Amino acid sequence: MTKVTMTVNGKTVSGEVEGRTLLSSFLREGLGLTGTHVGCDTSQCGACVVHLDGKAVKSCTMFAADAAGASVKTIEGMNNPDGSLSVVQQAFQDHHGLQCGFCTPGMVMSSAALLAENPKPTEAEIRHYLEGNICRCTGYHNIVKAVLAASGQDAAAMAAE
């Protein structure tokens, strides 16, 4: 076991990990931050996406020890300082961007990463960016609407399908 220290949602945290401990396991089991979901555990579904030094990564596909010293943001750190939902989270609620909700933490983290890089993405850019996030309810249309709305664009203009 090795001790690792990193910043998670603005707080410095430490814990004992094995070499093989995944970042997703450290967050969920070590820190009790179970908002980060593990869907497939094979790097395909994106439910475990967190931000590592501001970049979206799949936390089931990196080792906790490799994140030592980094700044990690999870879904638990996405709300506003006053506890209210962030713009992206609120847009998911307003546009029914979640059905069962399992993929939502990863969808929100990926969407926030997209908007940080590209504040006014087109519908096609949103769909392309979310390629690595799978929604088993197939609720993609409303997710894309939510991201459009979160970027301040008119989601109603998106073609209904």
Added chain:
Amino acid sequence: MHNFDFVKPSSIADAVKALSKEGAQALSGGQTLTPTMKQRLAAPTVLVSLTGIDEMKGVCLGEDGLSIGAATPHAVVAKEAAKHYPALAMLAGGIGDPAVRNRGTIGGSLANNDPAACYPAGVLGSGATVVTNRRKIAADDYFQGMFTTALEEGEIITGVTFPIPEKAAYVKFNQPASRFALTAVFVAKFKDGVRVAVTGASNDGVFRWSEAEKALSGHFAASAVEGLSVSSDGMIGDLHGTPAYRANLVKVLTKRAVAAAQ
């Protein structure tokens, strides 16, 4: 996954030293190795992370062309190579998905040499040079078959240098679930000739389509390869496509790449 010791050196010298231990394995972005270890197809006793080595990161234009540190993630190449070598930047920006591109690295992709990976086509198609801690390896000598390279025990890729062609393009036919290449073609036109590299198609991994290179060096237009045919011998056959289907894709995608490079 079997347990292992994790080490994260901050210099190439320390990484090489750590890799000299029995059962040690280099880890770059881990987007292939981590899933492989979860399936117990790999079980190193020591994992040496190469992502903490600053001298192995970054994109830099020099006299020999565009040099990319081996531990540079695909997303960084997609962004920083865009103005120097757009075709290569486009290739990097189409690997996997955004989260994979933020972790996966060019060195990791080349060391693994997956027969359907994108970077081997970019490197072979450009006639790039793979730089290791010991030597410089020409792309033509580096790729030696599926998951096989010229790398020796304890040798790590530190960077890759790309000569910049006059025109180039990469066209990938996506395997839609994995976003690996079902087949993909990288075409690069240099002053002294054209190179065509194909990935995703052959059981031997990335290869150069020399007949097309000859035809395109004479006349750089999609019509130049019209009369050529690609044999399906040795092509990959799986549930996604037969060898004949892939052989056909080689020609179709070469034509598209030449058209895109105009």
